[in-house]
Amino acid sequence: MINIISSKASSPNTLLQEVPRRENEDNLRWLSRQPRPGEDQTSIVLVGGTSMTSFRLRVAQSHVRHDLVPSYWSHVMLLGQPARTFATTPVYEISLEPPQGFTFPPPTNGVQQGRISQYRDPELYPNIALLNTPVALAQVTEALDAFQRQRAVLDGVELIVRWLTYVWGVARAGNPLLDGYGIPSAAMLEIAFGVAGYDLTPGLESRSSCPEAIWQAAKWWHEFYVQQNRSALSCVYHVGHTL
Amino acid sequence: MDLVLYPRVAPQDCLRVWLGVFAATAAPALDWRLNGQSVVPTSLRQVASVRPDAMLPPGVASAEVPRAFTGVYEFPGLQPDTLYTITVQAGNQSATLETRTLPSAVPTELDRWLNVLLVSCFHQAEDRKGLAGIIVSQLQSVAKPHLTVLAGDQVYLDLPTLKDFPDDVAWLAEKFEKDYTLNWRGPLGYTEVLAAAPSLSIPDDHEYWNNFPHPSPFIGNSLTPAGRDRWRQAAQAMYAGFQLPYPAQLGEPVRFEIAPLSFFVADTRSTKDPDRRFTMSDDAHQRMEQWVSDTIANKQFGVFISGQSLFTPAIGTIAGAVGDYELPNYDDYGRLLLCLQQLADAGRPALCLTGDVHWGRVVTSTDIRTGRTAFTEIISSPVSLVTTIGQDQINEIGAFLGDLFGPSNPWPRHSDPEDPPAFLASEALQGRFPCATQHRQKGNQVVLLRFRQHGSGIEVRITYWPITRHATVAKPSEIGPITLVGA
Numbered sequence: 120m121i122n123i124i125s126s127k128a129s130s131p132n133t134l135l136q137e138v139p140r141r142e143n144e145d146n147l148r149w150l151s152r153q154p155r156p157g158e159d160q161t162s163i164v165l166v167g168g169t170s171m172t173s174f175r176l177r178v179a180q181s182h183v184r185h186d187l188v189p190s191y192w193s194h195v196m197l198l199g200q201p202a203r204t205f206a207t208t209p210v211y212e213i214s215l216e217p218p219q220g221f222t223f224p225p226p227t228n229g230v231q232q233g234r235i236s237q238y239r240d241p242e243l244y245p246n247i248a249l250l251n252t253p254v255a256l257a258q259v260t261e262a263l264d265a266f267q268r269q270r271a272v273l274d275g276v277e278l279i280v281r282w283l284t285y286v287w288g289v290a291r292a293g294n295p296l297l298d299g300y301g302i303p304s305a306a307m308l309e310i311a312f313g314v315a316g317y318d319l320t321p322g323l324e325s326r327s328s329c330p331e332a333i334w335q336a337a338k339w340w341h342e343f344y345v346q347q348n349r350s351a352l353s354c355v356y357h358v359g360h361t362l
Numbered sequence: 363m364d365l366v367l368y369p370r371v372a373p374q375d376c377l378r379v380w381l382g383v384f385a386a387t388a389a390p391a392l393d394w395r396l397n398g399q400s401v402v403p404t405s406l407r408q409v410a411s412v413r414p415d416a417m418l419p420p421g422v423a424s425a426e427v428p429r430a431f432t433g434v435y436e437f438p439g440l441q442p443d444t445l446y447t448i449t450v451q452a453g454n455q456s457a458t459l460e461t462r463t464l465p466s467a468v469p470t471e472l473d474r475w476l477n478v479l480l481v482s483c484f485h486q487a488e489d490r491k492g493l494a495g496i497i498v499s500q501l502q503s504v505a506k507p508h509l510t511v512l513a514g515d516q517v518y519l520d521l522p523t524l525k526d527f528p529d530d531v532a533w534l535a536e537k538f539e540k541d542y543t544l545n546w547r548g549p550l551g552y553t554e555v556l557a558a559a560p561s562l563s564i565p566d567d568h569e570y571w572n573n574f575p576h577p578s579p580f581i582g583n584s585l586t587p588a589g590r591d592r593w594r595q596a597a598q599a600m601y602a603g604f605q606l607p608y609p610a611q612l613g614e615p616v617r618f619e620i621a622p623l624s625f626f627v628a629d630t631r632s633t634k635d636p637d638r639r640f641t642m643s644d645d646a647h648q649r650m651e652q653w654v655s656d657t658i659a660n661k662q663f664g665v666f667i668s669g670q671s672l673f674t675p676a677i678g679t680i681a682g683a684v685g686d687y688e689l690p691n692y693d694d695y696g697r698l699l700l701c702l703q704q705l706a707d708a709g710r711p712a713l714c715l716t717g718d719v720h721w722g723r724v725v726t727s728t729d730i731r732t733g734r735t736a737f738t739e740i741i742s743s744p745v746s747l748v749t750t751i752g753q754d755q756i757n758e759i760g761a762f763l764g765d766l767f768g769p770s771n772p773w774p775r776h777s778d779p780e781d782p783p784a785f786l787a788s789e790a791l792q793g794r795f796p797c798a799t800q801h802r803q804k805g806n807q808v809v810l811l812r813f814r815q816h817g818s819g820i821e822v823r824i825t826y827w828p829i830t831r832h833a834t835v836a837k838p839s840e841i842g843p844i845t846l847v848g849a
Contacts, residue, residue: 124733265472272472310816314472318817324735324845346849347818 121182121296123332124322126339134353135338146247147239151205153249153355161256162198163308164210165330166238167191167246169360172216175286176302177362179294180331189362191246192330195305197259198235198249206236211263213275213303215282227267229275229303245359250337253350254315262314266307273310273326278303301328308333317349363390365450365457366547369560370434370607371509371618374442374466378560378608379459381409381450383431384547387424390452396437397447409433412542412603417535417596430539430547434608442466461560464508467621468813468820475812475823476620477505479558482513482566482669482717483744485521486544486551489806494745494829495554498808501827505810507559508620513717514566514631514669516552516605517541518748519597520581521568527582529589534596542604555745555808562616563605565631566669566718568748570597573686575636598632615646617653622820623813624662626653630689631669638687640694647697654704663820663846664705664712671716672699673725673739673782673797686718696790703791706736709849713822715811717743721779722803722826724841727786727795736795737786738844740824742809747775772832773805801841806830819847 140149146166156162167177173193180190199209213229218237238244270276281300284292296302301309305320309328312319320332321343341351363386370378383390389409394401411418412430419427440446443465449458468476479501484494501507519538527534545552555561567574571581571593583589598612610616613632618625628650630641642650657664666672668689676682676690689695705712706729714737722741729736779802786795806829814821824841 122733262472269472310472313816313821314470316470316815316817318819318847321817321847324847326843343849349818 123183128339128342131338132341132351134351136355138355138357140357145239145241146244147206156251159255160251161254161259163250164196164198165192165248166194166244168193168244172286179296180329182296183331190331191358192334195330195333208235210235213307224276228270229279230267248354248356250352250354252352254317258315259311262311266310273306275303275307278306296327299325299327301326305329363455365452365455367457367459368556369461371560371562374464376436376438376440377446377463378436379448381433382546385428386431387428389431393451395449403435403437406436406608407434412539412600413535417532419532430543432603468623468815470815475814477507478811479507479510480715480742480809481745482742483515484552485518485746485748489746492550495550497829498558499554510559510561511667512561512563514564515568517545518568520571523580529583531592531596534593538596538600542600546604562607562627564627564629564669565601567686569601575634615649622662623665624657625665627667638692641689641692651701654701658708658710667715670718672714675783699787699790711735711846712737714739716741720744720747722807723779724801724824725782725797725799727797730794746806772835776805778804819845821845
């Protein structure tokens, strides 16, 4: 059992809004029409995919939910400084399906820099959410730079290997979340935001961070942030696929 | 004459140093330098003989008795987390100490930590080769401690167990001074541990005698009130000379902060009531209550340090009288725990650090009202296991026979860590805080705690460093990270 604590909030965060996808609208256009983050804010993108890897990840996170149903979300990433064209805006992540392969991940502690355009296809990624956090992007990217040099703090490479063995069904590999190993990209963001003084998953006392825990923070932990004199996460989302 | 300097825990804007002048017959005149500049520090304890005149051998002039003189001096107006060089000159002797002021806050950076060394129970006779000092000095290359908590039994004044000590305060004071000198002056002894970082001491029973203030069947001097009083006087004079965290007075708790950590160091030994009504004075309890209030108001994380474990049941009257009564054997245990419970009520998780028991253990207790970890207790004991006549020999024979039929036992004299109670202080706190053991550590050890701010909380990594050359158990054990999340 994963030690995740339920929020005491009796109602969901009012800053969480469903924004349905328009007809034939891809994820880039959906994201483009959402409010831009403020100067002292940083955006996180959650996606829920339909690939086999995404399916395995979504099912694995059912243990973080009290109803044990699969999560909407398979992956989470940091949205970088907006580029001239939105499609080329950088994302920082540790994907288990990097488009160019893993090459040799240790020098960056597994961190990959890609483009948001990788997540354009609504068939591959029918679920999407944009979260705004009250932390300046420069603070988070500075922490992310340090993270890449500090495998001793959290070994992103180890997380990649553990999760690939689970996702690919290698030998008798079990669900790493049950052993306290977070999904790599979420664990990376947990560390980076933690350095910036922000709790991305207040319901967890361990490093077993995952996209579902971040989603629950956005939906249910708004009162906690207020108690901490911080702004709650704001979030817009669309869910087009459930398991 | 021989000079020794050790750093002491102090507020971030100053340094405190303990000065030992050994084999002297009078307090020397001192010249101090800070980073090469002549200074006059504040005297918290003016250098003086650890043995007052009344404890010197009768009929001998004090100027004819070579002995230890100690003092504690404070250098104010400094910068936090900064390296300073202090030099003291006395006659043609000098000593130099390089030490840092404490940092003002727990680091937030990924590659920075606040390192706290937790040690207890050092018996020099079982570490004559100075292995503890060697390992602690080598820790500097891994993670240099910022401060050291000496959690009790830094000396064993009541050993050797089977020797009858004269019921004479002067004789006792001289014997105790030799015990301290062996550890503080060296060679070897506890010197590397004392030099590793600014330290803060609390006494446990062996700074007095086993099971102080109660009579011990193994210590003849403790069997009469007058004998106990003479021993206590001599032991307290030595504690004041070598360990007392000035400007605190004997028995007073000490508070200090490294934001957002707030430390409360409780002397639960010196003012123990012989009738077991209390383990701390009413004044100490009130200071603790104020500390809890301040910790909650300032949204800090409490670190409660005591010479004995809070996570233990009371022991029976006979076992207590023969061995050592536990904190729950005193009537104020409930008051102490109800006070700490307020931290949990306010959603402020706390750490409890201690030693004493001759094994290591990490226990967490969850608040069933919130599902959060409310308390984490870390036990570090011993650095060097005390000799126990009889029991050691039985254990060693058992280990020898066991080795004939199975793998070698690297710790034949050490006992296994015990289970915590099912619930923390179940009488006072009912069943609110179920306990779970996270780690057990057998054998000689020191613990390095590393703290880093993470989000609005604190991340703690706990490393047990075995004090041994035995290859099978010499590897350190890391526990955590444990994350303290405030509500």
